[in-house]
Amino acid sequence: MSPEKAVREVSVTIDGNTFAVPEGTLVVEAAKHLGTQIPVYCYHPKLEPAGLCRICLVEIEKMPKLQIACATRVADGMVVHTSSAKVAEARRGVLEFLLLNHPLDCPVCDKGGECELQDFTMSYGPGESRLTEPKLHKPKLVDLGPTIVLDEERCILCRRCTRFDDEIAQERTLIVEDRGFKSLISTRNGGAYASYFSGNTTEICPVGALTSKAYRFRSRPWDLNHTDSVCTQCSVGCNYRVDTRFGRVMRTFTRENPAVDDGWICDRGRYTFNYLYAPERLRAPSIKRDGGRVDVTFAEAAVLAGSKLAEAAARGRVGVIGGGRLSDEEAYALQRFAREVLGTNNIDYRTHAQVYASPSRFGARLTDIDDASVILAFGAVTPELAPILDLRIRRAVARGHAKFVYMGPYRPAFTIETRYVKLQRGTLPKELDDLGDAVRRGAGQPGGSDVATIASDIAAAKKIVAIHSGEDAPSADAIERLVETLQQSGRDAGILVVGATGNARGAEAAGCVPNLGPGYAPVSGEPGMTTDQMLAAAADGRLDALFVIGANPALTFPDGALARRALKRVPFLAVADQVMTETASYAHIVFAAASFAEKRGHTTNLEGIRQAFAAAVESPLEVRTDAQIIGALTLATRRGSIGDDPTTLFAELNAAESAPRAKTGGGALARPVVTGASAPIAVPDGALTVIPIPHLYAGGGAAAHDPGTKPMRPEPYAVFSPSDARRLSLDEGARVKLSGASGSIEVSARIAQQVPDGSVLVLAEMPEAPHNLLLDASGGGWANVEVIAGAAEAAG
Amino acid sequence: MTPQRERRGAELVAKYPEARSALVPFLQYCQAEDGYVTDQAIADAAELVGITPAEVESTASFYSLLFRHPIGKHVIQVCRTLGCMLGGADELREHIRTRLGVENLETTADGAITYEEVECLAACDRAPVLQHNLEFVYNVTPEKFDSLLETWRRESPAAALPAE
Ligand code: SF4
Ligand code: SF4
Ligand code: FES
Ligand code: FES
Numbered sequence: 001m002s003p004e005k006a007v008r009e010v011s012v013t014i015d016g017n018t019f020a021v022p023e024g025t026l027v028v029e030a031a032k033h034l035g036t037q038i039p040v041y042c043y044h045p046k047l048e049p050a051g052l053c054r055i056c057l058v059e060i061e062k063m064p065k066l067q068i069a070c071a072t073r074v075a076d077g078m079v080v081h082t083s084s085a086k087v088a089e090a091r092r093g094v095l096e097f098l099l100l101n102h103p104l105d106c107p108v109c110d111k112g113g114e115c116e117l118q119d120f121t122m123s124y125g126p127g128e129s130r131l132t133e134p135k136l137h138k139p140k141l142v143d144l145g146p147t148i149v150l151d152e153e154r155c156i157l158c159r160r161c162t163r164f165d166d167e168i169a170q171e172r173t174l175i176v177e178d179r180g181f182k183s184l185i186s187t188r189n190g191g192a193y194a195s196y197f198s199g200n201t202t203e204i205c206p207v208g209a210l211t212s213k214a215y216r217f218r219s220r221p222w223d224l225n226h227t228d229s230v231c232t233q234c235s236v237g238c239n240y241r242v243d244t245r246f247g248r249v250m251r252t253f254t255r256e257n258p259a260v261d262d263g264w265i266c267d268r269g270r271y272t273f274n275y276l277y278a279p280e281r282l283r284a285p286s287i288k289r290d291g292g293r294v295d296v297t298f299a300e301a302a303v304l305a306g307s308k309l310a311e312a313a314a315r316g317r318v319g320v321i322g323g324g325r326l327s328d329e330e331a332y333a334l335q336r337f338a339r340e341v342l343g344t345n346n347i348d349y350r351t352h353a354q355v356y357a358s359p360s361r362f363g364a365r366l367t368d369i370d371d372a373s374v375i376l377a378f379g380a381v382t383p384e385l386a387p388i389l390d391l392r393i394r395r396a397v398a399r400g401h402a403k404f405v406y407m408g409p410y411r412p413a414f415t416i417e418t419r420y421v422k423l424q425r426g427t428l429p430k431e432l433d434d435l436g437d438a439v440r441r442g443a444g445q446p447g448g449s450d451v452a453t454i455a456s457d458i459a460a461a462k463k464i465v466a467i468h469s470g471e472d473a474p475s476a477d478a479i480e481r482l483v484e485t486l487q488q489s490g491r492d493a494g495i496l497v498v499g500a501t502g503n504a505r506g507a508e509a510a511g512c513v514p515n516l517g518p519g520y521a522p523v524s525g526e527p528g529m530t531t532d533q534m535l536a537a538a539a540d541g542r543l544d545a546l547f548v549i550g551a552n553p554a555l556t557f558p559d560g561a562l563a564r565r566a567l568k569r570v571p572f573l574a575v576a577d578q579v580m581t582e583t584a585s586y587a588h589i590v591f592a593a594a595s596f597a598e599k600r601g602h603t604t605n606l607e608g609i610r611q612a613f614a615a616a617v618e619s620p621l622e623v624r625t626d627a628q629i630i631g632a633l634t635l636a637t638r639r640g641s642i643g644d645d646p647t648t649l650f651a652e653l654n655a656a657e658s659a660p661r662a663k664t665g666g667g668a669l670a671r672p673v674v675t676g677a678s679a680p681i682a683v684p685d686g687a688l689t690v691i692p693i694p695h696l697y698a699g700g701g702a703a704a705h706d707p708g709t710k711p712m713r714p715e716p717y718a719v720f721s722p723s724d725a726r727r728l729s730l731d732e733g734a735r736v737k738l739s740g741a742s743g744s745i746e747v748s749a750r751i752a753q754q755v756p757d758g759s760v761l762v763l764a765e766m767p768e769a770p771h772n773l774l775l776d777a778s779g780g781g782w783a784n785v786e787v788i789a790g791a792a793e794a795a796g
Numbered sequence: 797m798t799p800q801r802e803r804r805g806a807e808l809v810a811k812y813p814e815a816r817s818a819l820v821p822f823l824q825y826c827q828a829e830d831g832y833v834t835d836q837a838i839a840d841a842a843e844l845v846g847i848t849p850a851e852v853e854s855t856a857s858f859y860s861l862l863f864r865h866p867i868g869k870h871v872i873q874v875c876r877t878l879g880c881m882l883g884g885a886d887e888l889r890e891h892i893r894t895r896l897g898v899e900n901l902e903t904t905a906d907g908a909i910t911y912e913e914v915e916c917l918a919a920c921d922r923a924p925v926l927q928h929n930l931e932f933v934y935n936v937t938p939e940k941f942d943s944l945l946e947t948w949r950r951e952s953p954a955a956a957l958p959a960e
Binding site for chain 2: 171172173174175176177178179180187188189191
C-alpha cells in the first residue's frame with residue numbers, strides 16, 4: 001500500500017552499473033539497489049526530502065554541478081557517479097563544515113559507535129581540523145522534556161527530529177529557533193517536548209544530540225546483545241529489539257515492520273522495561289501468613305496452590321481469570337488448565353470493560369488505514385490506547401485522503417482534524433443503524449444531522465475502516481451490520497478492535513473465554529461463568545477458589561467494588577503477576593511471573609497476526625514464566641499434565657485451531673458470551689455521570705512502578721465542564737472527592753471545554769484513585785462532588 | 797484576538813493563495829502595534845494561519861527584524877558575518893558592547909537602546925556595517941559609532957521600526 005504507484009520504469013547507470021528503477025525513485029534509493037550507500041544526514045526514508053546537509057552530493061553526467069542524491073529523482077538514461085574524486089572532495093568539505101564547531105566528545109557520547117558523523121568522518125572526512133580559532137559554544141545539557149536530553153553542540157541541524165515531529169507525529173512542538181550558526185533545536189518558550197513518540201527522535205538523530213534519559217551513559221552500542229522481540233504494552237504489537245548487556249535490558253530499539261509499526265514505537269513501549277529492576281518487581285512467590293506476607297520457594301507455592309485449586313475444583317467451585325497479558329502459548333495452556341485440570345469452563349480473559357477483541361466478521365488490517373477514505377472510531381481513544389495505530393490515522397488524514405470521525409461520550413484530544421459525534425450511553429447501535437439506512441438510501445442526505453454528514457462522507461468513500469473499543473456487545477453487532485451494509489454498497493470496509501490488553505485477541509483466539517475453546521470453537525457442555533459472574537459468585541460465597549493470572553481486576557474491572565469484595569471474600573486466591581498489584585495484595589499465594597523479556601513465545605496483535613518474540617534475559621531465580629506456573633500447578637493438582645515448552649504448546653494450539661469446528665453461520669467467528677450491556681443509568685440529582693478516560697501512562701502493575709515511564713505518569717485527576725465547575729465552585733487544581741454508589745476517590749480537578757455538562761471525566765486505572773470504585777459492572781456510574789481543598793491550598 | 801487584529805489578519809490572509817504566507821506580515825503588524833512580538837501575538841498568529849504556536853515561534857526567531865522582547869527606541873544591529881568580521885567588526889562590536897554596557901539582544905538600563913548582532917546585512921562591500929532603526933551605516937569605526945551615538949541620543953527618532 002505504498003503511496004507511490006510505480007507506473008513506468010526508467011534506466012539509470014550508477015557507478016557503471018545500468019539497471020531499471022521505477023520512475024521517480026530518488027538517486028539515494030536507487031543506489032541502494034546496488035548495495036551502494038550514499039552518505040546522508042538530513043535524508044530519512046520515512047521523511048520528505050529536505051536537502052539541508054549536502055553530504056549526499058553525487059556527480060551526474062550532463063549536470064554542471066554536483067547534485068544532492070536525496071532530493072534528485074532518476075531520469076531515464078541518467079548516469080551517476082557516487083565515488084568520483086569530485087564527490088570525495090565535496091564530502092570532505094561538507095564534513096569539515098559539520099565538524100567545524102562540533103565538540104568531538106565521542107568518548108563520552110552515547111551515540112559513539114552508531115553515530116553517522118563518526119562513521120562518515122572515518123570513511124570520507126578530513127583527518128584533521130584546520131580550525132585554529134575557538135569553537136562556537138552552545139548549551140550542552142538541555143532538558144528537552146521528560147524523556148530527552150539535548151546537546152546543542154553535537155547537533156548538526158539536519159532537522160530530522162523537527163521533521164519527524166511535523167510530518168510523522170504531526171504535533172509540531174519541536175522547532176528550530178533562530179537561524180544560521182545560531183540555530184538551536186528547541187520548543188516554544190522552553191516548554192517540554194512531551195510527545196508520546198519522543199524516543200524515536202533519539203534513534204533518527206544521526207548524531208548524539210538527542211539522547212534518551214533512560215539510556216544515557218548505560219552502555220556502548222558495540223557491547224549490546226540484540227534480541228528480536230515484540231512490544232506487549234498494547235495491542236498494536238510493534239516490533240522491536242531488546243538490547244541487553246550483562247544480562248540486563250539496557251534499551252529497546254525499533255525493528256521496522258512496515259505492516260505493523262512502520263518503523264516507530266511509542267514511549268510507553270520503549271521505556272516500560274525498567275520495572276524489571278525496580279524494587280517493586282516480584283522476585284519470589286509469597287504466602288499470606290500470620291497477618292503478613294512471607295517469601296517461599298516456587299515449589300512450595302505451587303504445591304500449596306495446586307492442592308487448594310484441586311479441592312475447589314472437586315467441588316466445582318473454582319474460576320480462572322486472565323490470559324490477556326500472557327503469550328498465545330500460555331493463554332492456550334491456561335484454558336487447558338481450566339478445562340482439563342480444573343474441569344471448568346469458568347475462564348475469562350476479560351477484566352476490562354472490553355467484551356470482545358476479535359471482529360467476528362470483516363476484520364481489517366492496520367495497513368487498511370493507509371488508503372482509507374473514512375476512518376470511523378467508536379469509543380477507541382487511539383492516541384492513548386494504541387499510539388502507533390494512531391500515527392497511521394494521523395498520516396492518512398494529513399495526506400488529505402481520509403476523514404476521521406469519532407463517536408463517543410466526550411471529545412478526546414486528537415492531533416488531527418476530527419468530526420466528533422457525541423454519544424449518550426447505549427445509543428451507538430441506533431446511530432449506526434440509522435447510518436446504515438442512510439447509506440442504503442444513497443447520497444443526497446437531507447438535513448445537517450450527524451448521521452447525514454457522515455453518510456455524505458461515506459457516499460464519496462471507497463474504503464472505510466471502523467475502529468472499536470470492543471466494549472458493549474450490541475454496539476459490536478451494530479458495527480458489523482454497518483460494515484456489511486457498506487460492503488453491500490460496493491465499498492471496501494473492515495473492522496479493527498483495539499485490545500484492552502496487549503494480547504487480548506490472542507487470549508480470545510486461544511480460548512480463554514467461557515464458551516469458546518481454541519480457534520473460537522464453541523465448547524462442549526455448558527459455557528462457564530464470565531468474569532462478572534465469577535466475581536459476583538465469589539463475592540456471594542459461591543466460589544471456593546480463584547486463580548488470577550496476569551490480570552488486575554481490582555483496578556480494571558468496571559465494578560471495582562465488586563471485584564474487591566470478591567477477591568477479599570473468596571476462600572482461596574492465587575495470583576500470578578510481575579509486580580505486587582492491587583489484586584495480588586488480596587492473594588493467599590502470589591507467584592512471581594516472568595516478563596516478556598524473560599520468555600519466548602507469540603503474541604497476537606489487534607488485527608490477528610501472530611508475532612514471535614524471543615527471550616532476551618534470564619529471570620530471577622524464583623521467577624517463572626506463566627507457562628511454568630500453569631505446568632507446576634497442574635502437576636500439584638495431580639489431575640493431569642500440561643507441558644511448559646512454548647514450542648510444543650504452540651504446535652498444540654495450531655493443531656487445535658485448525659481442527660474442524662462447528663459452523664457458526666456466514667463464516668463468522670463465534671463471539672465470547674457477554675453478560676450485560678451498557679444502558680442509560682439513573683443519575684441522582686446533583687451528581688455527575690462518570691466517564692472513565694484512558695491515559696497512555698496509566699495502569700497498575702508494571703506501568704505503576706516503571707522508573708522509565710514514571711516522569712510521564714499523570715497524577716489522578718478528573719475533568720469538569722466549565723459550567724459544572726462554576727456550579728460546584730471549584731478551580732483548576734482543586735482537590736475533590738468523588739463519591740459514587742459504592743465508593744469514593746480523591747483526585748485533583750481540571751476544567752475543560754470538551755467535557756459535556758453533567759459529566760465528569762475520570763482518569764482510569766490509577767491505583768491511587770481507582771476510577772472503578774465509581775462504576776457498576778456495565779461500566780456506568782455517577783459521582784457526587786465535594787471540594788476538599790481549593791486550588792491554592794492543594795498546591796501548598 | 798482583538799476584533800481589530802482579527803480584521804487586519806483576515807485582510808492579510810486574503811492577499812495570499814495560502815494562509816500561512818500572511819504569517820510574517822501579521823507579526824510585523826502586531827509588532828508595530830505592541831512594540832515587539834508578544835506571546836499573545838504568537839498565539840494570535842497561530843490561530844490566524846492555522847499552525848502551532850511553536851511553529852510561529854520558530855519563524856519569528858528566524859527574522860532579525862521581529863523582536864520577542866520589548867525593545868528600545870533605538871535598535872542597533874551590527875553585522876557579525878565574515879565580510880564585516882574581516883573589516884574589523886569584532887573590535888567594533890566589542891567597543892559597542894562596552895560603550896552601552898549590554899550584551900547581544902539586551903537593552904540599555906534606561907530602556908533607550910537595544911543592541912543586536914545579526915547575520916550578513918548584504919552590504920559587505922562597505923564593511924563593517926550596522927543598521928540603526930533599519931537604516932544602513934557603512935564603514936563603521938569605534939569613533940564613528942561614538943559620534944553617531946551622541947546624535948541619536950540627542951535627536952529622538954519618531955518610531956523605532958516602520959510598520960509592515
Ligand atoms: S538534534 Fe539530531 S535530529 Fe535534530 S537537528 Fe540536531 S542532529 Fe538532527
Ligand atoms: S503502540 Fe503499543 S505495541 Fe506499539 S510500542 Fe506503543 S505500546 Fe508498544
Ligand atoms: S542527505 Fe541530502 S542534503 Fe542532506
Ligand atoms: S558580512 Fe557584514 S554585511 Fe555582509
